[in-house]
Amino acid sequence: MQTEIIKIIEGGISGDKEKVYNYAKLLADNVKKDGNDKFSKRIIDLLNNKKGKLTSLDSLMAKPVDTESRAEMVEISNPQLSTQDIILDKYVEEEIDSFIKYYENRDKIVLSGLDSNSSLLLYGPPGCGKTTIAQYISSLTGLPLVTARLDALVSSLLGSTAKNIRKVFEYASKSDCILFLDEFDVIAKLRDDKNELGELKRVVNSLIQNIDTFSSNSILIAATNHHELLDPAIWRRFTRVLEINKPNEAEIEKLLEVFLGNENFKTIIKNQKQLQQLKNLFSGFSHSDIKTIVQNCLKQSIVENKNETTYVDIVQEIYLYSNHSIKNEMEFIKFLLSHNITQKEINENFGFSMRKIQSIAKL
Numbered sequence: 001m002q003t004e005i006i007k008i009i010e011g012g013i014s015g016d017k018e019k020v021y022n023y024a025k026l027l028a029d030n031v032k033k034d035g036n037d038k039f040s041k042r043i044i045d046l047l048n049n050k051k052g053k054l055t056s057l058d059s060l061m062a063k064p065v066d067t068e069s070r071a072e073m074v075e076i077s078n079p080q081l082s083t084q085d086i087i088l089d090k091y092v093e094e095e096i097d098s099f100i101k102y103y104e105n106r107d108k109i110v111l112s113g114l115d116s117n118s119s120l121l122l123y124g125p126p127g128c129g130k131t132t133i134a135q136y137i138s139s140l141t142g143l144p145l146v147t148a149r150l151d152a153l154v155s156s157l158l159g160s161t162a163k164n165i166r167k168v169f170e171y172a173s174k175s176d177c178i179l180f181l182d183e184f185d186v187i188a189k190l191r192d193d194k195n196e197l198g199e200l201k202r203v204v205n206s207l208i209q210n211i212d213t214f215s216s217n218s219i220l221i222a223a224t225n226h227h228e229l230l231d232p233a234i235w236r237r238f239t240r241v242l243e244i245n246k247p248n249e250a251e252i253e254k255l256l257e258v259f260l261g262n263e264n265f266k267t268i269i270k271n272q273k274q275l276q277q278l279k280n281l282f283s284g285f286s287h288s289d290i291k292t293i294v295q296n297c298l299k300q301s302i303v304e305n306k307n308e309t310t311y312v313d314i315v316q317e318i319y320l321y322s323n324h325s326i327k328n329e330m331e332f333i334k335f336l337l338s339h340n341i342t343q344k345e346i347n348e349n350f351g352f353s354m355r356k357i358q359s360i361a362k363l
Ligand SMILES: Nc1ncnc2c1ncn2[C@@H]1O[C@H](COP(=O)(O)OP(=O)(O)O)[C@@H](O)[C@H]1O
Pocket: 085, 086, 087, 088, 125, 126, 127, 128, 129, 130, 131, 132, 133, 223, 287, 288, 289, 291
């Protein structure tokens, strides 16, 4: 049994998936012979879950490179996100569920004479989960995520960008996968290229052609912060278009629950009023901002050996996130006062004198 474990570790370190698979199978057999059926079954179940992924990833080994820079144009990953890792608007969640259902039922859809392409365009402000959604769909479907590096793909050589797009699509066609064109608007920026007006047209045509002929066993996802830059002809190619916005109140509440729900910390939000205040304060921030603010808060409490986080701590971090420092003490104190933090709390938490706080409160 020790030999198998060593071989599995070796395989893992060297990225030899076949070795991991074969020795894990052997380990399962031997464990079973020793009478530990339950453990053996656990190993076999794991292998059965992952086998499809292992082979499909292997066939995606030789990545396409830009001829000029020799930079690899794709990254491959195998994300494992759970529902806890992503907080979505109810409507967006339903749309994604139905997108996946269409994909899973594509055979039935084709039989009914309908087009079964699965393509999704995500647009909206940064930090609200477009990239995360692509990872989430990859986790749910078990398809490897092939992320195109559009910066590497847009070549300085005339005519090469269109060629690179073709190479990336060809590569992604080798195996069932999710081809993810992240930061898709880079393509549209070619419009600014004064040297060659025909280049953008060539690129758009190449994209359209490749999108139209992309395998229906794979999924195409594109994401952009600047949808207004995209050519309408490209826009129309996507079977589903979703706007991913900053979080609404319900999402903010869930984000706080998840991020503050760390079992190592006690979070003290005293009442509904404070919770409502936080929801108001966080409105306008992206999911990513909220995560960073809350994590800063938790980090601060670790550094201070407190292992608890209060409403006052969170309000302070929100202020810091937007203003970068507490240089302007008057403004900071006003901010705290206007969010229902008492003069006494300000004095105790931040050490400003009561006289100073009172004089600012009177302003
Ligand atoms: N909807 C969300 N739910 C939970 N976390 C999120 C969400 N959106 C963003 N995040 C967090 O913010 C980070 C950046 O988000 P990302 O998906 O890259 O945003 P985008 O691609 O829209 O710019 C993620 O790694 C994740 O930690």
